[in-house]
Amino acid sequence: MFAELVELGKRVYNGHDALGTEKCSWDIVIDSDGNFKQLISCDIMIEAEKLSAKKGKARLLLDKPEETLLGYHTPISGSTTLTEVEKKFERYFNKLEEYKSIQELAPVFLFYSKPQEVRKAIDAFKDKKSGNMTFMLEETHIRFVSLQCVYDAIKKKYEKGLSERKGV
Numbered sequence: 001m002f003a004e005l006v007e008l009g010k011r012v013y014n015g016h017d018a019l020g021t022e023k024c025s026w027d028i029v030i031d032s033d034g035n036f037k038q039l040i041s042c043d044i045m046i047e048a049e050k051l052s053a054k055k056g057k058a059r060l061l062l063d064k065p066e067e068t069l070l071g072y073h074t075p076i077s078g079s080t081t082l083t084e085v086e087k088k089f090e091r092y093f094n095k096l097e098e099y100k101s102i103q104e105l106a107p108v109f110l111f112y113s114k115p116q117e118v119r120k121a122i123d124a125f126k127d128k129k130s131g132n133m134t135f136m137l138e139e140t141h142i143r144f145v146s147l148q149c150v151y152d153a154i155k156k157k158y159e160k161g162l163s164e165r166k167g168v
Contacts, residue, residue: 016158017158018154020050021045022048024043024133025042025130025133026039026134027134028136029136031139032138034109035111035114040136041128046143048061048062058091058092060095060096061143061144064131065131067092069118069125069133071083071087071089072112096108099153104150105150107135108135
């Protein structure tokens with residue numbers, strides 16, 4: 001009986017345990033060279049990395065403004081003491097760097113390598129309400145978080161973590 005229920009669950013549930021549905025309120029639109037183009041308000045649900053007990057963790061390519069923009073800092077600042085918001089950004093960016101091998105994410109890394117472009121995005125967000133943000137490529141209007149290669153990388157990392165915990 002238990003085996004039949006498990007099999008039924010596999011047929012009914014089409015998603016992956018590494019992914020969940022999250023609300024997105026803002027698209028940071030950039031071009032393929034990482035230049036900021038505009039900030040667009042949206043109110044959609046998108047599939048993204050799922051984190052249980054998020055406190056102290058960052059999602060890949062979809063998170064709050066504190067993580068994606070407002071805590072942006074350059075290591076050149078000389079200060080080794082980070083504010084809480086800067087720590088949130090650092091966790092977010094460290095998570096993003098784990099996926100640096102995904103070639104399609106190059107514009108996002110280019111964006112963060114250009115402080116003046118990040119400042120433009122921060123200025124565009126000024127006085128706006130909170131909500132999750134993600135990146136959209138201007139040329140295609142596709143959100144980076146929704147790319148199949150990103151989903152595949154998230155799933156692969158999740159499954160690797162499972163097998164390591166099981167000792168396989």
